[in-house]
Amino acid sequence: MPSTFPPGEPSPVDGQLPPAALAGLGKRPFGIYLHVPFCRTRCGYCDFNTYTAAELGSEPGASRDTYIDAAIAELDLAVTVLGERPQVESIFVGGGTPTLLPAADLARFVQAVGDRFPIAPGAEVTTESNPESVTEADLEVLAAGGFTRVSFGMQSAVSHVLQVLDRTHTPDRPQQMVAAARRAGIDQVSLDLIYGTPSESLEDWSRSLAAALSAEPDHISAYALIVEEGTALAAQVRRGIVPMPDDDDLADKYLLAERELTAAGYRAYEISNWAIDERARCRHNLGYWRGDDWWGIGPGAHSHVGGVRWWNVKHPRAYAARLDGGRSPAFEREVLTRAERHTERVLLELRTSDGLPLDVLNDRGRRAVPELTRRGLLREEQQRLLLTLDGRLLADAVTRELVD
Incomplete structure (x- = not known):
């Protein structure tokens, strides 16, 4: 963490x-x-x-x-x-x-x-x-x-x-x-x-x-x-x-x-x-x-359930004290917007060999695909976008092109 x-x-x-x-x-x-x-x-x-x-x-x-x-x-x-x-x-x-x-x-x-x-x-x-x-x-x-x-x-x-x-x-x-x-x-x-x-x-x-x-x-x-x-x-x-x-x-x-x-x-x-x-x-x-659900346990651990992400207090003593007092150890959280969840889905799923369903992209993202494909960074297979080997080296830049 x-x-x-x-x-x-x-x-x-x-x-x-x-x-x-x-x-x-x-x-x-x-x-x-x-x-x-x-x-x-x-x-x-x-x-x-x-x-x-x-x-x-x-x-x-x-x-x-x-x-x-x-x-x-x-x-x-x-x-x-x-x-x-x-x-x-x-x-x-x-x-x-x-x-x-x-x-x-x-x-x-x-x-x-x-x-x-x-x-x-x-x-x-x-x-x-x-x-x-x-x-x-x-x-x-x-x-x-x-x-x-x-x-x-x-x-x-x-x-x-x-x-x-x-x-x-x-x-x-x-x-x-x-x-x-x-x-x-x-x-x-x-x-x-x-x-x-x-x-x-x-x-x-x-x-x-x-x-x-x-x-x-x-x-x-x-x-x-x-x-x-x-x-x-x-x-x-x-x-x-x-x-x-x-x-x-x-x-x-x-x-x-x-x-x-x-x-x-x-x-x-x-x-x-x-x-x-x-x-x-x-x-x-x-x-x-x-983007599945998980509960993170322990000091500083992060959790995610249904588009809400939260993180626990960092120090072990503070963590234990909250639990001893009957309180949640969660420190802060964020409720992800639709746009944030979309961005994270593109960022994370594109990293995998299964790739990203093409229909997940918005109009801006779809317009970027032909140029990224021409540059040898993306390929399309069965309505999914996959990073090429060169694309893996530039994955962050590819993601920005698809979501900005």
Whole structure:
């Protein structure tokens, strides 16, 4: 969860939603996200809402020991606010470093979801993990507790790149943990990579891709490094210690990833995500890109139900204090207008390999299509618009042409 919030209006103290937002509840896919805000150390590039033990101490609400109890209290609030109990298609535990919590606590959260909501047969249940923060025994507990998917933060297989990113794991640890997850009975395994780190050569990036592929995960994510304001990396760039990522370098590395991953049998189903088959696509994230409903639990977590988006207070102590006082932890919200929902649909659905139905576009957008097609950025297939490979590199610019 990013640490900066968009502008919004104050959320109701009881967390209630407008009747219009609840009108289609249960007709759209519904997911639950749990944000775990704890990390052992803060990575220099990270802008997520996370805290180290040294920053939090052991005050009430900041302790890992009681965190799942607070999360379950918000689950109870969700039951009250929603009024009905939609079927849960996916559960995603992100961070931070979720596996800094005991595996039994994460399994207890999944059980608590199942005690309060019907869980769809074959639901996807994911946790992220730092490769150094989990053992094979932990993975066995997670598998027994209902987790079907784990996503390891690999980032790179090159020591000097990991050092720039402030990552503490050894280069081959993620590959070892992929094998451990399979032995533990986890059905789907993903590796997350970052490209464009200062000092990372094209050869370095090729080594990281080869290392990830050697582990034979079901899914690989590859994200361009973004220098976020307020991070240690941004300060280093500002002082001239490291350079800003170069757009041409990022494009070269993206194209290399596409070539290498495609040659290995993976297919991009979203700009930054490749899966070995359709079953390996991350269903929870697809829900975000389709504009489905989800309830986000935890400090700083974002939620969306029926065109209303809200976000919780950021600090773990403030989050726990609100729940202890019988109040919603929601800080602010926005009720999306028809125009905003249209823009978001174009922006998000166009990122996926399924593309965007042509009839979603307004007249302005339709007029832009022929020129974007002529420039090789879009193609039309069965009344849907799809980004070409060049279009993926310029996805933000293409979206602006279609919605401005």
